[in-house]
Amino acid sequence: MRFPSEIVVDRFLPTARAMLASELSEHGLTQQEIADHLGVTQAAVSKYVSGDVEIESRFSEDPRLQSTIEDVAAGFADGSMDAYDALGALLDVIRAFEDRGPICEIHEEAVPALAGLGCDLCVRGHDEAVADERAVLSAVRNATRLLTEETAMVAYVPNVGTNVGMALPDAEGERDVAAVPGRVHAMRGRINVPANPEFGGSQHVARTILAAMAVDPSRRGALNLATDESLLTAARDRGIEPLQFDAGYENRRERLEAAFRDRGAVPNVVYHEGAFGIEPITYVLGEDALKVTQLAVELVDAAQQA
Missing domain, CATH: 3.40.225.10 (Class II aldolase/adducin N-terminal domain)
Known part of the structure; x- marks a missing residue:
């Protein structure tokens, strides 16, 4: 048994952080500045930027996440967005991914009993x-x-x-x-x-x-x-x-x-x-x-x- 939140922590979060670290690096931020924004260590940022972190392609290739990462990185870089705004934007993506999206798909792989049921646990809770x-x-x-x-x-x-x-x-x-x-x-x-x-x-x-x-x-x-x-x-x-x-x-x-x-x-x-x-x-x-x-x-x- 695995909860959807485990998929978010184990698969979505590392992917989103790696994408955001790379995007912020392209905006010219130092690794320490990136670490401050992400709430991680500078050593972790180094791994993100160097590609030494496993990326989930079903997340990284999704246009919704790509667009959100670009907006958050631009907002951090020019100061128009803070951590509260960034979390809100990324939570919107997570909710979309939980509604028959890639989080659902990966969750079904981890819990085969859910496959083919049109599971709505994340969106609606327990469904009779x-x-x-x-x-x-x-x-x-x-x-x-x-x-x-x-x-x-x-x-x-x-x-x-x-x-x-x-x-x-x-x-x-x-x-x-x-x-x-x-x-x-x-x-x-x-x-x-x-x-x-x-x-x-x-x-x-x-x-x-x-x-x-x-x-x-x-x-x-x-x-x-x-x-x-x-x-x-x-x-x-x-x-x-x-x-x-x-x-x-x-x-x-x-x-x-x-x-x-x-x-x-x-x-x-x-x-x-x-x-x-x-x-x-x-x-x-x-x-x-x-x-x-x-x-x-x-x-x-x-x-x-x-």
Whole structure:
């Protein structure tokens, strides 16, 4: 765990000081005068001016910082700017860099868990929406990890692949549902997960979840398997009565929602028996991605022991 302020201290500050020392040197200031302005020793200024300090190019090559450094150096040189003014100008740059700028980019590299989340920690503080996204992505990652550990699941992965998805609490469309892009496939007796989950990573699983949420907002997770009578029997033995629906893709979300309303609830298992060009598929539904995967594993285990 690293804080954004560490990026500022470790990477931004040395770069800005080195740039400012070089610019002030070009204005004819002595190293001691530069040291007084920067609040460092003359020896440190010597290193800055000689280039004996690591520079972060994502900062030094940014026009906003370049322009600010030029203005501050000119202000120090002619006496029109003091330390207060200089700090204000540089803080404006830092705030800009923290708002989806290079500080954000470097922070994501230092804390990979932030990558791809559109992190606004520096600008807005803790964001509930971002927290929800993180929780959903984490749940799907844990679910796929469970899939890879359960070799019994391999036999129930459809030819088109399996996917496990989970929706945000206020999901409205497929982009609000996280799943594995490219789906999960069985390869050489193992389950292969090709990528980390992303929002918008699935179409069919997402539509199934959205149909379920329209009737029961708590049903935010789903996983698809190959339809198999032993699997459906295992569900019935647990007191789950699977709901059959038509395999056609046209208006599937609307048809599923209507079927759920007719049932009066969203069952844990829904299935179809396929059609021309459509493989028979069973969906396991539940509160989140991990719970539906755990239920799917239990059903598969029971089916294989029957």
